[in-house]
Amino acid sequence: MLNTYTSYQLIARDIAKSIDRVEAQPVVKRDTEYYLDNITKVKSIEDFLKDDRLFKYAMKAHGLEDMSYAKAFIKKALKEGIDDSDSFANKLSDKRYRDFVTTFNFARHGNTATIFARAQKGTAEKYLRQTLEENAGKQNEGVRLALYFERKGPAITSFYDVLADPALSRVVRTALGLPDSFAAADIDRQAKLFEEKLNIEDFKNPQKLGTFLKRFTSLWELSNPTSTTQASLGILFGQPVEFGVSTNVLLAIQQMKR
Numbered sequence: 450m451l452n453t454y455t456s457y458q459l460i461a462r463d464i465a466k467s468i469d470r471v472e473a474q475p476v477v478k479r480d481t482e483y484y485l486d487n488i489t490k491v492k493s494i495e496d497f498l499k500d501d502r503l504f505k506y507a508m509k510a511h512g513l514e515d516m517s518y519a520k521a522f523i524k525k526a527l528k529e530g531i532d533d534s535d536s537f538a539n540k541l542s543d544k545r546y547r548d549f550v551t552t553f554n555f556a557r558h559g560n561t562a563t564i565f566a567r568a569q570k571g572t573a574e575k576y577l578r579q580t581l582e583e584n585a586g587k588q589n590e591g592v593r594l595a596l597y598f599e600r601k602g603p604a605i606t607s608f609y610d611v612l613a614d615p616a617l618s619r620v621v622r623t624a625l626g627l628p629d630s631f632a633a634a635d636i637d638r639q640a641k642l643f644e645e646k647l648n649i650e651d652f653k654n655p656q657k658l659g660t661f662l663k664r665f666t667s668l669w670e671l672s673n674p675t676s677t678t679q680a681s682l683g684i685l686f687g688q689p690v691e692f693g694v695s696t697n698v699l700l701a702i703q704q705m706k707r
Contacts, residue, residue, distance in 0.1 A: 510576035530556025591669035
């Protein structure tokens with residue numbers, strides 16, 4: 450098994466081809482074709498929730514697959530829309546719900562909500578990217594987190610956005626060498642430390658974002674060594690494999706120090 454940074458790079462260096470491979474998978478292809486063929490037939494929130502296949506596809510596209518069972522919750526969000534600052538979706542700290550309601554804005558557009566590109570091709574594109582990340586996570590959760598941060602990073606405007614997203618905050622904590630227990634600290638203290646250690650504008654710069662993710666994947670590898678990493682140390686030092694650190698990781702760390 451390849452180490453975390455190498456696995457991430459194999460996917461990220463040509464993300465379009467990586468997504469093409471996902472799209473060609475038979476199950477993904479069938480589900481995407483069904484979604485694109487049928488989403489414009491949806492004219493109401495009730496239609497949307499009734500077609501379980503369509504609804505689950507859309508939920509997964511927005512990273513909400515685990516909440517597909519909570520139809521009453523989603524119905525409330527869709528009914529109230531996003532135009533009122535006090536609406537249900539706007540008051541939720543998890544911005545994925547607002548994004549979902551923005552895409553399927555029945556409250557504003559009524560029976561024409563699904564004719565827009567964001568509800569059709571836009572959702573299909575999100576589904577493919579989400580599936581790519583999930584597939585990567587089955588092999589290595591660090592790769593999934595890196596791909597997710599690469600996608601979300603440029604849109605981050607505040608470290609409170611990071612703290613509202615468990616995956617983003619886990620990447621930042623790992624990159625800064627902070628223990629998981631730091632997540633239980635006062636939220637303002639966490640945000641202040643992140644601000645002291647990182648420049649949020651760097652996430653908008655592809656090269657600087659790449660350097661940050663290289664650091665993350667290297668430190669992730671130290672705490673979650675892959676079999677290749679473990680074997681490398683066993684060969685080099687004759688120690689049990691559970692103490693392993695790959696030469697690629699050591700080189701990456703040395704480069705970061707320079």
